[in-house]
Structures are given as structure tokens and as C-alpha cells.
Amino acid sequence: MSRRARGYVGGKAASVEVRRRDLATLFGASLVGAGLGATRSAGAKGVLMASLPEDETFMRLALAEAARGDFPFGAVIVRDGAVLATGHNSGIATNDPTAHGEMVAIRTFLSGRPAGELQGTTLYTTGEPCPMCMSAIVWCGIGRVVFAASIEELSTRIGQIMVPSRAIADAAPFATLSITGGVLAAEALALFKT
Ligand SMILES: [Zn+2]
Numbered sequence: 018m019s020r021r022a023r024g025y026v027g028g029k030a031a032s033v034e035v036r037r038r039d040l041a042t043l044f045g046a047s048l049v050g051a052g053l054g055a056t057r058s059a060g061a062k063g064v065l066m067a068s069l070p071e072d073e074t075f076m077r078l079a080l081a082e083a084a085r086g087d088f089p090f091g092a093v094i095v096r097d098g099a100v101l102a103t104g105h106n107s108g109i110a111t112n113d114p115t116a117h118g119e120m121v122a123i124r125t126f127l128s129g130r131p132a133g134e135l136q137g138t139t140l141y142t143t144g145e146p147c148p149m150c151m152s153a154i155v156w157c158g159i160g161r162v163v164f165a166a167s168i169e170e171l172s173t174r175i176g177q178i179m180v181p182s183r184a185i186a187d188a189a190p191f192a193t194l195s196i197t198g199g200v201l202a203a204e205a206l207a208l209f210k211t
Pocket residue numbers: 117118119146147148149150151
């Protein structure tokens with residue numbers, strides 16, 4: 018059984034075949050039903066997308082960042098195969114609870130480049146973005162998010178605000194971005210020492 022999901026690459030619509038089973042792997046069974054339902058609704062703005070061949074390469078860079086974090090979360094921002102910024106959680110070192118890997122990567126990017134250049138970039142993150150980070154991603158016009166472990170999976174290791182990234186994207190009618198989950202999730206979860 019397969020369903021059609023629509024992904025957007027470089028502003029051009031591209032169709033990818035995704036199996037419901039694969040989506041269950043990527044997003045967790047509970048989210049798949051809601052995700053496919055949202056795919057069919059006119060208001061959906063977060064578009065589920067299958068992983069690309071290069072995703073694991075950049076996720077491994079994010080994992081390396083995560084290994085350096087106060088909490089094991091890391092992110093990299095990429096455009097056209099080039100890494101433009103990196104970040105890892107520095108909530109303790111900087112006395113800043115908002116210093117999540119994604120926020121640090123975005124701030125690092127903005128420290129050296131115009132905000133407009135964030136538009137259409139891809140952000141790789143070892144953990145599904147929390148509502149704060151996902152909102153920042155939407156405000157910045159980032160075009161695609163690729164995450165490793167889902168919020169649901171992360172919640173078995175560390176406290177999470179249980180709002181999926183897609184829900185934030187879907188609530189922003191002015192933005193469309195692609196979301197890919199489950200890339201090297203086991204590696205991301207393994208960074209949490211028990
Ligand atoms: Zn966050």
C-alpha cells in the first residue's frame with residue numbers, strides 16, 4: 018500500500034512515493050495517521066518528505082555537534098551541499114535555556130550572513146525541533162528540516178514539549194517547508210547516556 022506525498026525541492030514540486038510503513042518508521046505510528054490526514058487537507062504547510070541520499074552525511078555532522086553539547090543535541094544548516102553554520106546545545110555553558118542546537122546554529126549563521134540567506138536552506142538536527150526552535154525555523158524561512166530522533170522518542174530520554182514539528186509548520190499559513198524524520202535516529206538516541 019502506498020500513498021502519494023508531495024515534496025518541494027528548490028521551489029519545484031516533486032512527487033515521491035512513500036509507503037505508510039515507511040512513514041510509520043520515520044514519524045512514529047501515532048503521527049502517521051495525522052500526517053497523512055494533514056497531507057490531504059488544504060491547510061497543510063508542513064510537507065512530509067522522503068529522505069535524500071545526502072541526508073545521512075549531514076546528519077553525521079549534526080551528530081558530531083551533538084556529542085559536544087551540554088545536552089546531546091546538534092544541528093547544521095546546509096545549502097547546495099555546503100555547511101553554512103553549525104550549533105550544539107550550550108544551555109549550561111552560556112546560562113541560556115534557549116541555546117538549543119538549532120537556535121545556536123541559526124544565531125551562528127546570522128552572525129555572519131544576512132537573514133535572507135536562510136531562506137531555502139536545509140536544517141539538520143539530531144532531535145525533532147521543539148516548538149521554540151520550529152517556530153524560529155519558520156520565521157527564518159528555512160525550507161527543509163531533517164531530524165533524527167522524534168519528540169516522542171526523545172521523551173523517553175529527556176523532557177519534551179509534546180508538540181510535533183509538523184503541527185507548528187501546519188499552523189503557519191505563510192510558510193511551506195518539507196520535513197523528513199528518522200534519519201539516524203538510533204545514533205541520536207544513543208548519545209543519551211543512561
Ligand atoms: Zn528546541
